Amino acid sequence: MYSGNTIAVLGGTSIIGTYIIKQLLISGYKIKILETTKSELAINNDQISVVEGRADDYLSILKLLEDSTTVINAVTAEDRFNPNNSFITSLVLKAAKNFDIKRYINVSDFLLELPEDRRSLRTRVFSHFKKLAYPRLADDLQKEYKLLLQDNLNWTFVRCAAISEKPESNKIKTCSDDCPGKFIHPDSIASFVVSLINDNTYVHKAPFVSN
Numbered sequence: 001m002y003s004g005n006t007i008a009v010l011g012g013t014s015i016i017g018t019y020i021i022k023q024l025l026i027s028g029y030k031i032k033i034l035e036t037t038k039s040e041l042a043i044n045n046d047q048i049s050v051v052e053g054r055a056d057d058y059l060s061i062l063k064l065l066e067d068s069t070t071v072i073n074a075v076t077a078e079d080r081f082n083p084n085n086s087f088i089t090s091l092v093l094k095a096a097k098n099f100d101i102k103r104y105i106n107v108s109d110f111l112l113e114l115p116e117d118r119r120s121l122r123t124r125v126f127s128h129f130k131k132l133a134y135p136r137l138a139d140d141l142q143k144e145y146k147l148l149l150q151d152n153l154n155w156t157f158v159r160c161a162a163i164s165e166k167p168e169s170n171k172i173k174t175c176s177d178d179c180p181g182k183f184i185h186p187d188s189i190a191s192f193v194v195s196l197i198n199d200n201t202y203v204h205k206a207p208f209v210s211n
Helices: 015-026 058-065 085-096 121-133 137-151 186-193
Strands: 006-010 030-035 048-052 070-073 103-109 155-162 173-175 208-210
Touching: 006 015, 006 058, 015 030, 015 048, 015 186, 030 058, 048 058, 048 155, 058 070, 085 103, 085 137, 103 186, 121 137, 137 155, 155 186, 186 208
Parallel strands: 006 030, 006 070, 030 048, 070 103, 103 155, 155 208
Antiparallel strands: 173 208
């Protein structure tokens, strides 16, 4: 049954994005997905509409957000060596001002560090080595978060543990200042993200999530 809300999804064909779309369909939402060509998404479902365009193009973002109430960004960092997360988010924030967008949920990486974090030794070690491997990604996530802090949209920055499609516990752990586990299954991310659409618990916050 249609819930009455339309969710705009960026990164709908990413690993995380496909799970989020499945969960949105189960929950009865209408979905708008941004793709370079309509043929890329082989889904025949009247709950889904595809907008042709690119996530780094402002006019494409405008078309995607039109008639939507919530934006879920699951692009993450497809190119971890040359990330453009902050640029995409800047376009979303700019375009959202033209429409009645109530919610922005950014599905991202645990690399984002905040002053209030109290990270365990394990998380600090993982973060250290990942920052060494992807320094531009680490810097871009900090830039992206600063953009959100300057905007009054009801945003949530979801910091995910390492993605694993291996069977894990179905239990979802959340924490405000440390990553509570090593891994998280995309299905768990999807369940958590969709639950945030009508939940204000994590508005203007950046929770860690894991299994």
